[in-house]
Amino acid sequence: MKKKDAIALIAAFLVLLIILILPNPDSLPLVGQRALAVLAFAVVLWVTEAVSYPVSAVMIVSLLAVLIGISPAIEDPGTIYGTSQGLSMAVEGFSSSAVLLVGGALVLATAMEITGLHKRIALYIMSKVGTKPGALVIGTIIVSFVLALFVPSATARAGTLVPILLGIVAAFGLAKQSKLAALLMITAVQSISIWNVGIKTAAAQNMVALGFMESAFGIDVTWGEWFLYAAPWAFIMSIVLYIVMVKLIKPNMSEIKEGVSITNQLKELGKISGKEWRLIIIAGLLLLFWSTEGVLHPLDSTTVTIVAVAIMLTPVIGIFSWKEVQRKVPWGTLIVFATGISLGIVLLATEGATWLSSNSFEILGVSSLPLVAMIAVLALFNILIHLGFASATSLASAFIPIVIALVGSMEPAAFNGPGLVLIMQFVISFGFLLPVSAPQNMLAYGTGTFTLKQFIKSGVPLTVIGYLLIILFSATYWQWVGLL
Structure with a gap:
């Protein structure tokens, strides 16, 4: 293992440990805090690529099974989930x-x-x-x-x-x-x-x-x-x-x-x-x-x-x-994919995603914005955090559950919540800015046919125009066809 990968792996476990030992907020179930700790662990692994994605998937499932298994149940804090139920929750995405x-x-x-x-x-x-x-x-x-x-x-x-x-x-x-x-x-x-x-x-x-x-x-x-x-x-x-x-x-x-x-x-x-x-x-x-x-x-x-x-x-x-x-x-792609879904389902089921949403987007006033302005802010945030992810699948696993939680906390009749989630998924596929923004970019970059400067010169206008089109479509076409 390379030295930088070893350091990243240690950092991932440190982040996990720090979140686990932090005081548990009253508004967040203990199992939700532990699910968020695994999410943070996963994000560090995904961003740094300290281990391969399939290996990270096995580690994530293992941590979820154990940490959920020893956690008090939300419905009955006097009992624990047990590792059998914890494992069932950790692999729920495999049945999707x-x-x-x-x-x-x-x-x-x-x-x-x-x-x-x-x-x-x-x-x-x-x-x-x-x-x-x-x-x-x-x-x-x-x-x-x-x-x-x-x-x-x-x-x-x-x-x-x-x-x-x-x-x-x-x-x-x-x-x-x-x-x-x-x-x-x-x-x-x-x-x-x-x-x-x-x-x-x-x-x-x-x-x-x-x-x-x-x-x-x-x-x-x-x-x-x-x-x-x-x-x-x-x-x-x-x-x-x-x-x-x-x-x-x-x-x-x-x-x-x-x-x-x-x-x-x-x-x-x-x-x-x-x-x-x-x-x-x-x-x-x-x-x-x-x-x-x-x-x-x-x-x-x-x-x-x-x-x-x-x-x-x-x-x-x-x-x-x-x-x-x-x-x-x-x-291995299927294992990573199913694990990503499992992690998102766990975050929603343990209320970790809801808590994270209410303490990030809602504190910033996102939920009180007009619909198109809300989409503009969320899409911009989405594009910015994509800079840290080489895998759009990993980004979707981390970000979409938080958006679902945000939508679930808002007035149902205000707009079509699933439509907003889908639009955020469209933005997750933006891989225009850097060669590291998507695996296909890195594959082509490895041929030595273009420079980083050339790629960025194409990526900036594509990202800006794509973002503006997202806002325009949100204000017009997607409302006309019933997406919003």
Whole structure:
């Protein structure tokens, strides 16, 4: 273990211990204080990345099980929860349907990788847009959008796009440090962040928020509803991204002469295989059922996804075997995801989130602000604390329960509380400012194709405009469509 990681791990345990031994406020149940101590411990680990996220998940579950188990019950302070009930609460997120949805979507992404269909889609789109730098930017944004429909991991989408873009740059005889490489690479990861907002199944952090909302409000947001709410914002931001990028980085050529190289890369893939055709049909039907959930049929997104996974695993008509799947699906991601939901549920159940909300946002007068002003303040706070988180999933696990508690403490008829929570989740996917703001940014930054200065120059206007659009949509469109 590196020295800085060891120091961070020690710091996490010190923070945990300090909060545990602090005097317990009368307005906060002891079990709530202990849940907040685990939250602080988790935040230090997540921000510093002292240990891997799956390892942090196991540590968080262990601490929750023990600390809840030895705590007095809220309903009957004369008894303790017991570690059996504590463990049940600590793993409650693992039973969330959102975890199954993410797991199914990760299997779909694995099918794309095994068949190479994601690469074929990306190259096909890039081959059709033309060879001028501006056209390649448009192609990159379109590819990000299309992949977001089927690949639920921003890192996986970046893993698809980055090698293709590097190949294109190399085929044109340009260096990795060329302006064209920087232009395309920054565009790719920024558009990935944009469509994390626009599409429900594009990012795991969206499922974290929906898991909390299902637990707190008993509601589910369908794929189509999410698209109705968020896609217009993402479409506008995609246009903004194009304008920002072509103004920010101008390659030294007006047109790339060897655009045929993209076509050559596509030809090297050969004809579409039978497995690819079957995956195209399955993915197309899956998207159709997702987008018409609650309109043409009663099947929810998770059920449809699990059925699709079953079909893909079925011999003869399927795509792959279980042995192929289990080697490639990032199971650690599911563990982290489920643990994040569990932590949020515990914070709400133990009243820790409610207490934290009342002693932070409400003391600042957030709850007394007009709705749009409240969203503006919460969104700004959200953007600022994101600077300390490399994982949007972790940020959602820490922040969304607090927002739910804030909403729960306010007049129910004042506005649609779940809508405000959903808007805050949109802002959590803002990963525009720094390379460390999102894993996909770091993946691209590791290629050496762009500088920190170039990324920040694109990130600042995207963040500012995205934030202003959140406020504008809150005052207009989201009220018109019933989100607020």
